[in-house]
Amino acid sequence: MDVNIDKYLRQDKMPHIWCPGCGHGTVLGSFVRAFDQSGLDQEKTVVISGIGCSGRASGYLNFDTLHVTHGRALTFATGVKMANPELNVIVMTGDGDGAAIGGNHLIHSSRRNIDITVVLFNNNIYGMTGGQFSPMTPTGDTATTSPYGNIDQNFDLCELAKSSGATFVGRGASYQPRKMIKLIKEGLLHKGFAFIETLTQCPVNYGKRNMIGGARDMLKWQDEHLVPDKKYEKMDPEEREGLISTGVLYQVSKEEYTDKYQQVINNVMAGESNE
Amino acid sequence: MARKGKVKIARPDWCKVCGICIEVCPVEVLELGNTRIQVAHLENCIGCENCELSCPDFVLKVVEDDE
Numbered sequence: 001m002d003v004n005i006d007k008y009l010r011q012d013k014m015p016h017i018w019c020p021g022c023g024h025g026t027v028l029g030s031f032v033r034a035f036d037q038s039g040l041d042q043e044k045t046v047v048i049s050g051i052g053c054s055g056r057a058s059g060y061l062n063f064d065t066l067h068v069t070h071g072r073a074l075t076f077a078t079g080v081k082m083a084n085p086e087l088n089v090i091v092m093t094g095d096g097d098g099a100a101i102g103g104n105h106l107i108h109s110s111r112r113n114i115d116i117t118v119v120l121f122n123n124n125i126y127g128m129t130g131g132q133f134s135p136m137t138p139t140g141d142t143a144t145t146s147p148y149g150n151i152d153q154n155f156d157l158c159e160l161a162k163s164s165g166a167t168f169v170g171r172g173a174s175y176q177p178r179k180m181i182k183l184i185k186e187g188l189l190h191k192g193f194a195f196i197e198t199l200t201q202c203p204v205n206y207g208k209r210n211m212i213g214g215a216r217d218m219l220k221w222q223d224e225h226l227v228p229d230k231k232y233e234k235m236d237p238e239e240r241e242g243l244i245s246t247g248v249l250y251q252v253s254k255e256e257y258t259d260k261y262q263q264v265i266n267n268v269m270a271g272e273s274n275e
Numbered sequence: 276m277a278r279k280g281k282v283k284i285a286r287p288d289w290c291k292v293c294g295i296c297i298e299v300c301p302v303e304v305l306e307l308g309n310t311r312i313q314v315a316h317l318e319n320c321i322g323c324e325n326c327e328l329s330c331p332d333f334v335l336k337v338v339e340d341d342e
Binding site: 005015016019020021022023025030175178203215 | 297
């Protein structure tokens with residue numbers, strides 16, 4: 001790929017503190033490569049993250065960054081984008097940060113179709129705090145707070161974002177970094193709310209506890225369960241059981257929020273000058 | 276996609292010996308050492324960059340032969 005990733009990473013903060021085998025580093029690497037390919041201006045880009053393992057991502061990235069309160073990455077991002085719509089605003093969030101405490105902000109940012117790119121690190125667990133189940137822990141799986149199996153249903157976040165009004169929805173995985181780079185690049189270049197769920201492995205708090213194994217076994221698990229969306233679409237419902245579709249799942253073009261807001265400003269200002 | 280290059284351990288100190296690179300390598304170039312990954316069979320390397328793109332710790336890089 002011949003990308004010099006050094007200019008996108010804060011060298012004094014590296015190496016990162018994610019656990020051995022954690023997929024978050026692969027997603028971070030895919031993001032910087034995607035950003036390089038997108039041709040966007042590093043100086044006009046803001047990366048915002050919340051709390052959790054995923055929240056550390058902004059600290060490692062050599063952009064203007066904000067590391068904010070738990071679940072509120074999208075609210076800060078909305079503020080940044082509204083204040084200066086010229087900026088490229090990117091949110092790095094996790095399944096706990098983005099789908100649990102920040103789930104409300106996710107659906108409302110989707111609803112507004114504001115031009116923000118969200119990269120959600122889904123490792124199916126609260127990894128940093130010791131392995132409590134999250135809204136993305138599949139039913140029946142074991143966590144420290146569900147020792148007899150999780151009785152909750154997990155979200156399908158891509159469906160949630162789509163039905164809430166996001167205009168670009170995709171799913172990538174740490175086992176497929178090439179596809180993930182392409183997906184994130186398309187998300188970055190999309191005008192409107194782009195939601196990208198990335199499946200990453202948490203060998204320490206999810207894989208070993210659920211008998212999947214370590215990082216290498218978890219990647220094998222991904223290999224066995226991931227299906228490209230075009231193939232998934234043609235499958236019967238019985239065949240889809242247990243499989244996860246990847247790629248661009250949904251993309252439409254709709255009017256973007258800050259454009260509409262500017263239109264309101266223009267209309268009001270024009271009205272005032274007529275008086 | 277570069278096909279000429281060979282894998283190089285660009286940042287050995289960052290390696291956490293997770294073994295992901297071994298999992299994604301199609302030709303068994305790499306081997307686990309005690310504290311970091313080792314290139315065991317460089318002659319097998321086809322420069323596919325799977326390890327470079329998958330490594331979560333940015334340890335590996337595929338470089339041109341003369342670098």
